[in-house]
Amino acid sequence: MHIERVSAENFLSYRFLDVPFEEGLTVIYGMNAAGKTNLVDAVYLCSLGRSSRLSKDKDLVKWGSENGCSVSVIVKTRFSRHTVDIVVGSDGKKKVFIDRLPVRRLGELMGAIGTVFFSPEETKLVRGAPEDRRRFLDIALSQQNKSYFYTLKRYNSLLMQRNKILKEYRGKEALGHYLNIVDSDMSRMGAFVAKCRRAFVKELEGLAAARHAALTSGSEKLTLKYESDCGESEEEFSNKLLGSRKNDIRLEFTGVGVHRDDLRIAADGVDLRKFGSQGQQRTAALALKLAETDVFERRTGEKPVLILDDVLSELDPRRREGLFEAVKGVQTLVTCTDPPCVPGAHYYRVRDGEVIPEDAPSGEESAP
Numbered sequence: 001m002h003i004e005r006v007s008a009e010n011f012l013s014y015r016f017l018d019v020p021f022e023e024g025l026t027v028i029y030g031m032n033a034a035g036k037t038n039l040v041d042a043v044y045l046c047s048l049g050r051s052s053r054l055s056k057d058k059d060l061v062k063w064g065s066e067n068g069c070s071v072s073v074i075v076k077t078r079f080s081r082h083t084v085d086i087v088v089g090s091d092g093k094k095k096v097f098i099d100r101l102p103v104r105r106l107g108e109l110m111g112a113i114g115t116v117f118f119s120p121e122e123t124k125l126v127r128g129a130p131e132d133r134r135r136f137l138d139i140a141l142s143q144q145n146k147s148y149f150y151t152l153k154r155y156n157s158l159l160m161q162r163n164k165i166l167k168e169y170r171g172k173e174a175l176g177h178y179l180n181i182v183d184s185d186m187s188r189m190g191a192f193v194a195k196c197r198r199a200f201v202k203e204l205e206g207l208a209a210a211r212h213a214a215l216t217s218g219s220e221k222l223t224l225k226y227e228s229d230c231g232e233s234e235e236e237f238s239n240k241l242l243g244s245r246k247n248d249i250r251l252e253f254t255g256v257g258v259h260r261d262d263l264r265i266a267a268d269g270v271d272l273r274k275f276g277s278q279g280q281q282r283t284a285a286l287a288l289k290l291a292e293t294d295v296f297e298r299r300t301g302e303k304p305v306l307i308l309d310d311v312l313s314e315l316d317p318r319r320r321e322g323l324f325e326a327v328k329g330v331q332t333l334v335t336c337t338d339p340p341c342v343p344g345a346h347y348y349r350v351r352d353g354e355v356i357p358e359d360a361p362s363g364e365e366s367a368p
């Protein structure tokens, strides 16, 4: 799929926005704070229903605007074309529409615009906490599979409920009874989440290793492993919960479950989460993201849109070229301060709140 148009009103730093996009590579360049990330955030928002970096919907409204904001993205898929509209009202309430029809549950939006987002922040995927890696798995899987999105949501609310029960019914007779009820639902949801994540990681591994080999000229072998101690089945999951119950009651917290799982990322057997150099972690994160585009395509038949926000300056020219080679065939939106000269790419310059089409920069790119 590819984005054909992004329009917006009073969205972040933009008063008005209406930008057509082509397939292939688009370079969006401009000075710091010009609004490059804000532009690609419009795509992210219409893909996942929230901003890549702001958690409150009302923060998406341009400061000083009293009428809220609206963002509209037109996406062309293999067989059709869809418009996703997101409106944040003056009351800060968000509404989502697909082809003008209101979307009541956010899960319905998932996958309508498939995106893979990479920014310097995203290296947290390797060096960050287990939570960051789960987030990667969850966002990728939610876009491929609506049931995953809903099941995970349900699991998380059961988890909150269970923790609340552990606190409120501590020492009370009803505690065991309530835990039995929640544990049974949680086991079902949790086992499904674990199963999806495990299958995804398995499929991702070979693709990520290939992407990684291409980025590193095959010098290291990337391996992945889904780390979980809640078993493979609903029954095992339920047994784990039961086994942990005494401890959970004492700590008033659920100590086992898919909310504790992790993804091991290693190069030549070395755990990159702990021992990777910054460069190794960055390359591994990029390989994972590129492999995510591969899995998305395998599973949905559509290529997602790749957003590379501000990652070029961290790559030497050779790696940059390797990256442009690697993303061929996938619509890619790249933001940067110094535009590289890439044959066939489209260019936009962001300045003074406007996004202006430009010709390719002539000659060699300026060295940073």
Ligand SMILES: Nc1ncnc2c1ncn2[C@@H]1O[C@H](COP(=O)(O)OP(=O)(O)O)[C@@H](O)[C@H]1O
Pocket: 011, 012, 013, 014, 030, 031, 032, 033, 034, 035, 036, 037, 038, 039, 059, 060, 061, 062, 063
């Ligand atoms: N709600 C908002 N209204 C107006 N301006 C905003 C809003 N949120 C962020 N900004 C401005 O957007 C600018 C950042 O834009 P950004 O897209 O991150 O820049 P960059 O081109 O460096 O990626 C900041 O200067 C910030 O002040």
Ligand SMILES: [Mg+2]
Pocket: 036, 037, 038, 309, 310, 335
């Ligand atoms: Mg930026």
